[in-house]
Amino acid sequence: MKIVVLKFGGTSVGTIKRIKKVAKIIVSYVKKKYKVIVVSSAMSGITNELVKKSQRISDTFNPSEYDVLVSSGEQAACALIAGRLNHIGYKSRSWMGWQIPILTEGDHKVSKINQIKKNKIKSYLKSGGIPIVAGFQGINLSQRITTLGRGGSDLTAIIIAKFFAAQKCVIYTDVEGVMTTDPRIYKKAKKIKIISYEEMLEMASLGSKVMQSNSIQDARLNRINIDVKSSFVKKNGTLITKRKNIVNNKIITGISSTKNDAKVTLVGVKDKPGIAASIFKPLSKNYINVDMVVQNISADGNETDLTFTIKSEDVKKTKKLLKQNRKIKFKNLIIDKGVSKVSIIGVGMITTPGVTYRMFQALSKRNINILVISTSEIKISVLISKKHVVKAISALHKEFKLDK
Amino acid sequence: MKIVVLKFGGTSVGTIKRIKKVAKIIVSYVKKKYKVIVVSSAMSGITNELVKKSQRISDTFNPSEYDVLVSSGEQAACALIAGRLNHIGYKSRSWMGWQIPILTEGDHKVSKINQIKKNKIKSYLKSGGIPIVAGFQGINLSQRITTLGRGGSDLTAIIIAKFFAAQKCVIYTDVEGVMTTDPRIYKKAKKIKIISYEEMLEMASLGSKVMQSNSIQDARLNRINIDVKSSFVKKNGTLITKRKNIVNNKIITGISSTKNDAKVTLVGVKDKPGIAASIFKPLSKNYINVDMVVQNISADGNETDLTFTIKSEDVKKTKKLLKQNRKIKFKNLIIDKGVSKVSIIGVGMITTPGVTYRMFQALSKRNINILVISTSEIKISVLISKKHVVKAISALHKEFKLDK
16 A cells, blocks of 8 residues: 555644645545545644633643543544545544553553554555554553654654555644745745754754654654645755765755743862862753853963853753752852854764865854854754844854755 | 532623622532532633634535634633632643543534543542532543534533532523523522522523523533532522522522514415424425424414514525425415513412412513413413513513512
């Protein structure tokens, strides 16, 4: 069987008109002789409405009931898609997680799929039916409804693609694909035609909201090619695949930026072995994610300045934890929320020397001061003043020829 | 186990505030040492929204997907109730039809419960939990979600009360109970404290919307006492029970009226054996419900006038069918939509002579002309001009001392 998995996001099924459009997209694959498995999210807005209700019922709403509550959204959307396919003459039905079943493990709200029973869906496909599978949901060993957490419907689609050895997994969404940078920040952003899992992971963790990191990671581990495209316009999207499949003369693939960082500087820290650990351990214990770190060399080996970045929402908690921390001594604590991290991402930089230099030069030419630097194999990030972000992205987009 | 089944209708769980109130009502029974099984409808408005969506997808929306779609409403409501009970410190969880399971048979949208597996709910009750069961839904042998049709959540509650041999089944709704007559028509309407299944069936089929006929019928067959009361105000409601339990000196229990009737008169029908069947068979085949029928005696045994009532919405279809009907001949067809059926209902009339006479006299005193009469063991109905309905109800309410 030539199987394709089509996943539709909340905005793609956000109105009745759009659901009708989605039915047409599904049919276009049927006409190409694919056996189609559809995975759907809830209609956009519905999940948020349900979540708000739960919050008004309790600020600590029971996670297992939360899963029962929010999974009802996907149930309704799937019934509507199947109903539309029936209306236009195709055999189709909805499949809830418990009906297949999709077996999950782990805690409620953040469960993980560990098995999908294939026989029912397989025989339904063989009978010529189009199964519409509720994304985001499954059941655990106690027969309770579970959900997979954010981006859960993508995960459902990817794991189904794996279990059914699908030839394709297409994620239909409200954007045309993955862009070289955020088009709201830089208008000349271009659609990326092909991107590796690794680059996509960096893009996702750095703010590209097309897909969640865990979904990309699952696709990477299972070697599932993901096609991200728009359900609104008929255009090629972005193919997310393994590095080997990419023949690309571009050094970098995309540029990302963050809005929500804060720079924390501890001035005059007593410099002794283990001091960094003493500082960061209590933060980590309190779920505060420390991102970029730089420690100035102390001339006399006695005192040093330590700078790191955190999310802005963690500033208050961080301040408190640092001041409570009896294991460290420092003269001053400076916090700057007016910063932004700009990153260039690309597997091309592995084999191309001088990328860092070109990045720094492009920024310095525009008088953009670099506050902190961090690098990985396929990514270089710099912390700059927030007011320079647009200028920086524009400079880098041109420098690395992403405009073309 | 001293079990009580509490059913909450859509308006009773229509807002978050009301769901919190419902949780308090449930707790009040727990404090009285009852083992409580809750059955809930969807939040009011939700089911209608879902139905509207289905209609916009298709004017012949697939019934099995319809059931998947609308049953999601009860799922959400049950999760919210259970979540609220958890929040205030009680062990509770939602139970969908497929989790218990509630097994149904028959067509989608109008399925009937034929079995409820008791073991899971029983052990949950024993463990001190409060099960919140989704009303209106079940599953069939193919593991598809089914629904029970209008009033389905009442049915779920009644059948659960039967299977679990509950001591009580309380239907919480947005009215204080069953009224002697529609208070929107007659302000002095009083709440009925106790009413027999049979009287309640007549009230329901004649327009009292507190419960659907099929639910009352199921309660009657299974001898389940039903307490109908308001979830908004703390007052005694109406007990629906078997006749033997009722010690009542009232001759009649309630008065109902219809708004939506039409009177059809065939003038000058050729009077021959089987003529009535020839007229009514095609109507019945087309699902047109003929209610009151009166045939004038023809003096010469040759021609007669035949009058009957139907629902106003069936007038067009009825006209067409009568004119197409080659088996009958008539001189004229007169249709009057300005009529209303007023009925008095009461088991008391079985043992009290002269009720019919008193009814007719009370109406004639107010110059209300009776167009058609029909009677049953516990009901007398008269067709009158629509404009006289309020006057008629007021007269009868006084005549039979229902004001007190």
